[in-house]
Amino acid sequence: MKILVTGSNGFIGKNLIAELKNRGYDDIFEFTRKSDPSQLEEFVNNCDFVFHLAGVNRPENDSEFMKDNFQLTSQLLELLRKYENKAPILLTSSIQAGKDTPYGKSKKAGEDLLFEHYYKTDTKVYIYRLPNVFGKWSKPNYNTVVATFCHNIARDLDIQVTNPDAEVTLSYIDDVLEEFVGALEGSPTIKDDFCIVPETYNITIEKLAALIKSFKESRSNLSIPNMDNRLTKKLYSTYLSFLPEDQFSYKLKMNTDRRGGFTEFLRTPERGQVSVNVSKPGITKGNHWHHTKNEKFLVVSGEGLIRFRKINSVDIIEYRVSGDRLEVVDIPIGYTHSIVNTGDNELVTIMWANECYNPEKPDTYYVEV
Structure with a gap:
């Protein structure tokens, strides 16, 4: 035709x-x-x-x-x-x-x-x-x-x-x-x-x-617009098409110390929070549990060990994780948990939590695995 x-x-x-x-x-x-x-x-x-x-x-x-x-x-x-x-x-x-x-x-x-x-x-x-x-x-x-x-x-x-x-x-x-x-x-x-x-x-x-x-502000508050709303979804796509070509990227606040780093990536009131955790060799992070807050860990680089223990039990459960084998590990409530870098390089983990971090109600309790 x-x-x-x-x-x-x-x-x-x-x-x-x-x-x-x-x-x-x-x-x-x-x-x-x-x-x-x-x-x-x-x-x-x-x-x-x-x-x-x-x-x-x-x-x-x-x-x-x-x-x-x-x-x-x-x-x-x-x-x-x-x-x-x-x-x-x-x-x-x-x-x-x-x-x-x-x-x-x-x-x-x-x-x-x-x-x-x-x-x-x-x-x-x-x-x-x-x-x-x-x-x-x-x-x-x-x-x-x-x-x-x-x-x-x-x-x-x-x-x-x-x-x-x-x-x-x-x-x-x-x-x-x-x-x-x-x-x-x-x-x-x-x-x-x-x-x-x-x-x-x-x-x-x-x-x-x-x-x-609000689309512009989402870069600083790390929010994602409500994609369930069809107009919002289409307007957000349109807004991104108007970004100046030297401003496609934006920096995140990296919280670093001797152990590695922790960087928030996205925050949503309905779908929780996504962060990137970096651990140096030999470093253990975690050793805490939650009442309601639950998480998913995805190691994308390095070698690590995720350990669990139900807080009223002595039995320890272990999952070996690697960036060479992408595998999501759910973090159930009521289990104290930790992640240790067992490799020679940095351990990089994508972490999702079902709720955004609230310092006034963190729902996080320190207990060693």
Whole structure:
């Protein structure tokens, strides 16, 4: 199948082309505002499906709205009729269509052209009135407020929240792509005269800003956003895509002494805490037990011995562990336990605890194994 994508260099266009290629659609005609206009005629004459994504959101002059959002659509449809090409057309419109603004009027005019084309040619047309679409490769101060907030917050720049209670409707780029591919393959989601992306989210500007700020703070407090929340998960992925390229990494606080080191990696209120423990040769750590706090130990480097003893028993249980054989050892409650480095090199252990360390209630009691 030969697919024409107008606006192929835009936010949605880049994502769409990448996904089409992922799914094996390799015969793609890409048309941008920098393309030779004569190419459009060649593409239209040969295409089997049209993704008409081209348009402007924030031109320097309001007159450009009608030029870029209406005239190209008109030209595209005239060429399709000229070559009697009944390729289905998907148009990205906006929830702003029909509003008394230059942008809204231009999008509505483009919709009307498509409906007229449908009536004249009985060609399938799919018109999507998209809300604010967010995701990777979007432009700050152009595509969506999410892009602007992510870009600025990641760089410690101010953000403007003039109406904190205003609610915005968001749609994630991957959900848009899933729907677009569905339309390409003949199964769009239709509601009344328009097509829709089924999964959207409503959030106030104030809550959106606070959530994205929390993503930046998560590096210092070692928290992980709630990935059970679908909007939070998608916003966090988007935020990471806006990190400056020299700031992908961040340092952790390493607590070191003569025995080795202990470094917290992640803290979550629902899923506990992950840390990295380093022990020097011959060093024993632990010798304590817990009422409710439980742990998992995973040695990833070195040789060690984990020992257990039920606190009211004399029997000792031993597990030999090695970075050459990845094996998780559960630390049950009610057993005093220790880990000793039996090798010649440092012993590195990933440790998970079911709760974050609370110095006011550590639930940790010293008893030698």
